[in-house]
Amino acid sequence: MPKGGHSFLITVTPLGDERPAFSFSHVNHDDIIAIAGRVQAGSGLAPDIAAATAIGLKLLSEAMLRERQDPLFDPLRAPIREFTGALKARISASETSA
Template sequence: MEKRNNQYHLQLQELSLKDGSEGQKTLDFDFDNHDDLFQIIESVKSNKIFDSEQTAHEFSLGLKLFTEVMLKNRQHPLFEEFRPAVTEFMKKLKSQ
């Protein structure tokens, strides 16, 4: 049986730049993830890992996007030295 992933759509819109100018760029893309991202975001928020809900959103989404790329490219030499540290980090995070 084929393992199915959750599918998501992300829209990133540049609002303003640090030089004060108005943002112009947007990025839209679809992606899949083996985890329920909304459940993870809620878990990070409810466990109060960070003081800010905004930080919980940024952390959860960034971490899950990154780790999914690592999983899909586990043989890539770029992740070779980093993978053990990420594995330990994820264990620590899940224990909280």
């Protein structure tokens, strides 16, 4: 793992119109590509929904972790923790039944 975490370039490219892509760099303590693959394989969600869920959750969770002193994120902390636990349990159950 690179020092400080895994570095990513996140790009959102609009389809069907002429707007330019939007990109930003992000460092995450986890390998979000590997996590997205596990969520796609074991969540039971459609592949695109699983990838969006995994990547969105990891981006938001890392922002919350890095900005832990900011009360803006306080209302999200418990629900995100609960959702993450449920998602991990679903993936774990899928892996053990395979």
